[in-house]
Amino acid sequence: MISKRFQYSYSDYDNLIESLIFDGIRICEIGPSGKPSIKSSEIKRRKLNYSIIDVETIHWKNYNPEVEKFEFDLQKELSEELRGRFDLIISQMTLEHIQFPKPFHKNVLAMLSEGGSAVYLCANPFSLSPVCNRILPEKLGHNILKLIGNRNFNYDQKYLAFYNWCFSNEKKVVANFGSLGYIIIELNTYLGHNYFQRVPILNQLEQLYSWVLCKFNFKKFSTLSLIHVRKK
Numbered sequence: 001m002i003s004k005r006f007q008y009s010y011s012d013y014d015n016l017i018e019s020l021i022f023d024g025i026r027i028c029e030i031g032p033s034g035k036p037s038i039k040s041s042e043i044k045r046r047k048l049n050y051s052i053i054d055v056e057t058i059h060w061k062n063y064n065p066e067v068e069k070f071e072f073d074l075q076k077e078l079s080e081e082l083r084g085r086f087d088l089i090i091s092q093m094t095l096e097h098i099q100f101p102k103p104f105h106k107n108v109l110a111m112l113s114e115g116g117s118a119v120y121l122c123a124n125p126f127s128l129s130p131v132c133n134r135i136l137p138e139k140l141g142h143n144i145l146k147l148i149g150n151r152n153f154n155y156d157q158k159y160l161a162f163y164n165w166c167f168s169n170e171k172k173v174v175a176n177f178g179s180l181g182y183i184i185i186e187l188n189t190y191l192g193h194n195y196f197q198r199v200p201i202l203n204q205l206e207q208l209y210s211w212v213l214c215k216f217n218f219k220k221f222s223t224l225s226l227i228h229v230r231k232k
Contacts, residue, residue, distance in 0.1 A: 034059025
């Protein structure tokens with residue numbers, strides 16, 4: 001397990017996906033909600049075989065016509081047409097919203113081809129944001145997010161977060177995913193956040209907070225995890 005500063009999280013996620021792409025690869029993204037991990041222009045330019053699975057369809061009009069779309073909840077019984085269909089399954093900031101992770105990850109495994117990979121970037125339960133979400137009243141938390149400019153509520157819908165199977169404990173990751181038939185290839189955690197980047201004084205405090213977490217390697221309080229698993 002490797003721990004890094006938050007600033008490297010999204011670039012590591014993008015670079016890992018890029019390293020796994022090969023000619024003719026079949027990619028599926030789960031829950032992009034209008035923000036695909038690979039830009040629509042890049043999907044079209046590279047002629048990628050790209051599909052999405054989501055429980056909401058409000059943003060589907062923004063995707064390329066070439067992108068195949070499935071409205072489906074992967075916590076439920078899997079459709080036969082999806083079995084063994086993909087070589088790479090990816091998802092960012094979705095796993096924390098999965099209430100029942102075991103059937104979800106069993107279905108992802110069933111959708112992968114032999115030797116296929118799944119890559120997740122997900123939020124962890126003990127960082128600043130989820131802790132505040134649990135402590136603060138909903139209205140107050142909403143107003144704080146508006147104040148610091150962390151979320152566009154005209155575009156981003158807020159979903160319940162459960163953080164099941166979202167953690168930074170390597171033994172738990174290996175045990176849970178391994179019990180379903182996955183091999184753990186990579187697990188990184190990312191410390192700190194960028195919530196206060198538009199508020200100079202708070203941003204300085206955040207930088208100090210992130211430095212302390214990294215200095216003493218407090219993985220339990222990491223903000224994000226990058227998980228790369230493979231089908232046996």
